Amino acid sequence: MTGPHPLLNRLFDAAMKAADPYDLVAPHLPPPPKGRTVVLGAGKAAARMAEAVERHWQGPLEGLVVTRYGHGAPTRQVEVIEAGHPVPDTAGEDAARRMLALAESLGPDDLVLCLVSGGGSALMSLPAPGISFEEKRALNEALLRCGAPIGEMNCVRRHLSSIKGGRLALACYPARVVTLVVSDVPGDDPAVVASGPTVPDGSSGDAALAILDKYGIAASSAVRALLANPQATLRADDLRLAHNETHVIVTAQQALEAAAEAARAAGYTPLILSSSMEGEARDVALVHASIARQVVAHGQPLQAPCVILSGGETSVTVRGRGRGGRNAEFLLALAVALDGLPGVHAIAVDTDGIDGTEDNAGAWLAPGTLALARSKGLDARVRLLDNDGYGFFGALGQLVVTGPTRTNVNDLRAIVIETDVL
Template sequence: MSATFTDPNGFLRQLFDTAVAAADPMKVVANHLPERPEGRLLVVGAGKASARMAEAVEAAYGPCDGFVITRYGYARPCQQIEIVEAAHPVPDQAGVDATLQLLERVKDLEPQDTVIALISGGGSSLLCAPVAGLTLEDKQAVNAALLASGAPISEMNAVRTQLSGVKGGGLAAACAPARVISLIISDVPGDDPAEIASGPTVASQSTPQKALDILNRWSVDVPDAVMTHLKTAGSGMTPQRRQYVNGEVHIIAAPSQSLQAAAEIARAAQSEVQLLGDALEGEARDLGAAQAQAALDIRAKMTAGDAPVLLLSGGECTVTRRGQGVGGPNAEFALSALQTLEGAEGIYAIACDTDGVDGAAEVAGACIGPETLAALPNGLAVARAALADNDAHTYFEKAAAQVVTGPTLTNVNDFRAFLILPPKA
């Protein structure tokens, strides 16, 4: 067996780092830029990767007029594009103020002008412009309730779109009649541009009734003003927002590309790779247990001399908040897997968010192995209690199993891998 596998946790971390690097805006933005347009060029954007994307635009074009909103701690030095930071995953007043400034920048554009819109995950909270009758506090309450509900990201964004003046094509409509070129880094299963950051430059198929159905299905408690708006909003979209001309959309990085980059490293190390999919969704603890059981089944059939097996997957897990702990979907996935594995020999796993933030914590996720349960006294019992309290980050912090990257400046959703080693001869 390759010496690479003498450090399984280090190998898994290498795969994660490779996946993140494959989606670095400095590597992917320039390939999708046209020749610098003649006439007025304005760069706008929102998302956790948007500041790095703006940096990449100026690396290709030189100084540009522009305004971009990113998460606190995710700003990058740009030559001329103004970078403003705001809160994620729950919006704050800084996000509201920044969104108003962005909309002011795109006023009075002409047909000969060009707007390059840099969109990535996180833009749903960073672009915050409540529709008439709603307040920032209303939006904050809705976001917090949706995040705790277990609803998939596509349904969260369908609700957010109906409460916003800028989502669901609202930004593109505000830019009309200028040409709008959207460069998008995908963090959603299926890479639908209408769902990424709630589609500020892409017309939405969401309706007020769909939003109401989602809130009812997931038992999401929202302020009265939100329910009143949805029940009286009519179609929810003007013809201008439903469609606009002079626009083009490009997905420049996606989870599938990052998984393939990691798979290439694993195959080069003589590992068998099984790609489980780049768009897996569901309750984090359920998916973690299921994939851990699949790893156990594979290990049970292996003999000495077999090639290691790597299970790779992406997508976006969700967490239905039951307790009061500190966790996130990747850490909860890993904690559930840890319990299912019960210290089984030869099986290691990593589950991290490629943006470096799992839930609301400044932690990417966790990396586990046979030794992880043994790191704490009564490790299995403590793990079960932590999972019941949605307290995965606290557990892995105590077990020294957290993966902490800091801002990665990109965002192509979750990265999950199980490394299964054969028995020793």
């Protein structure tokens, strides 16, 4: 095996082109205001979006966005700050403070262009009054390790923040706020992406507290008091936010549809299972494996040659000591379930270029992967128990390494099924 099935590369390229926000920002830009235009933003696509705004905006610009280390872009008017993700650091906290200070300087003739994408919640971490940065960071790490889905994580983050849950938009009042969103969440709810800095979701602090209790995560009395206070939540119908606009400009569905079209162009029948799959990565892999086996054995729900596609964000409950990543874990579980099934090739990647905390976007799989592993003394089942998908595929030379892509519509999974063994 010298590389992934060539169609997998074409599917990935098509999906990534569709997920690039650079050419999708311009149609959603409002007319220039009488006053200042300030760009604020956070997320893995924030710098790329700011670059696009600078390209198309007619008039002066100022502002700042925060993105993950290594995900910056060469902007001229909008400052790009890099910070820690998925675990927040003080660079992100400082960036959030500066955003709030800039927002609070605005008047009724000013316009805020807020550029939001996945990853913004951790990158723009500013605890609510009375909550320490260290405690919020510890809660974030605990939620990551217990396998909580992104929606639950962001619910807790919103209610413990001074800038999320619509609070950034409130700080901008009376300026008008137009928010552009690159969605990485199932359902594409803008109140969930980056924990909704300009879009309150109406959930209660009690809901956030229930999530902590669900996973047995200890919280201080200060955290519990804040979550129990109904006045601490910004209402979705707050009149101060009534004239703001929000536009979701890039979604996982767009990326999947582009990949499906690339499959058709190559003579393969595509099937998009879902753009919003959630659950344990290894369980989602079993579902995909069962469908692949049904195609090979019975030509159902479609006949080969075909491609099975899905998106969304799985989770991993870390029990071992391996270098995980949810896409590597998915693919390792898929490999075990398929057990070398002839004619089946797959790829699983995070569209931001980073699978978890490692340097890879994901990995690829071929029918001979398990045989190659055995020849190198690697036991796929043992590696799966240790959450070591990265180590497994790294040893085989089957990691997908792209570097930062400066977008983020979450995971892309593609399974190519041939009529004959290649």
